[in-house]
Amino acid sequence: MAHQAHAYHMVDPSPWPLTGAIAALLMTSGLAIWFHFHSTTLMTLGLILLLLTMYQWWRDIIREGTFQGHHTPPVQKGLRYGMILFITSEVFFFLGFFWAFYHSSLAPTPELGGCWPPTGITPLDPFEVPLLNTAVLLASGVTVTWAHHSIMEGERKQAIQSLALTILLGLYFTALQAMEYYEAPFTIADGVYGSTFFVATGFHGLHVIIGSSFLAVCLLRQIQYHFTSEHHFGFEAAAWYWHFVDVVWLFLYVSIYWWGS
């Protein structure tokens, strides 16, 4: 191995930024082709390329960190900054949808009947499934913290069990929310109420699925002995992301489900 006189990571040349960029091109132009010419081939191709890029890019990061030892303390600090900044950008993404919700609901127009919820909309009861969903996500926050402490204390079996339980709770939330979507008495096309409800909760649900996937990868890595009690940043990043998803839900629940009913 070539020796370096610094603690930073000079990465090997990689094709994945190019394949990722082409995937973005194919997905966006594929969307336009689907809208105008009813063909989904280009978009599907873009999606497959995106999945291949993500798999190989993150696989290489695991190789560089766990197997090649490139993730020294200064490098890990950079990765921490990166994850924090990414989550911050996601916070701003959701802030936009909350802005839209409060803009429409604080001063409801005459077209809506001058009230919120608008005339004709029967909102979901916040103390039924949405409250259960809140309990499920809060419990998953506890189990993911349990998993973290188990990893730090070298308790392999407990770490695997608590991490698996966290993922199961995440999947339970997704299933409950899917059922709610199916049974809801209003749709996304039902005026600004429907739009704000389904876009905000829909993007949240997508983030729950992303977070659950991230945790599932961590579970596989924990089983394969990748994490040590001192060094397990991949897991910490997944846990941070999961707590972010939980907090967004709490804001959604209080604003849209509870105050908004």
Place this chain on the structure above:
Amino acid sequence: MLLCAIRYYRVKKGLRPHIPSESPNVIFATPTKLVSESNAAVEYMGANKVPDLQRIFQASDEIPVHLKRGVPDRLLYRTTMALTVGGALYCLVALYIAAQPKNK
């Protein structure tokens, strides 16, 4: 006489004949021990392959990390690249066709 009494006693108690009513001293092949006390030979969900993988990936062969495992890496890389180049060309053709004016 004594044996009759014993047999009578056993029948009264509902015990089957010729089977000792007390179990023999239970002998374990090894003394019972807690899993937490056992040594690392007790694996939970598979053995640790990280040291072997570290050896493979730290080999000084100048191969970039995305190809370092050999054949499976090359296969996946070539498939991805083929889709990338093919997809980019297909995209350009599709956009060229989409840009043609619709003749009434």
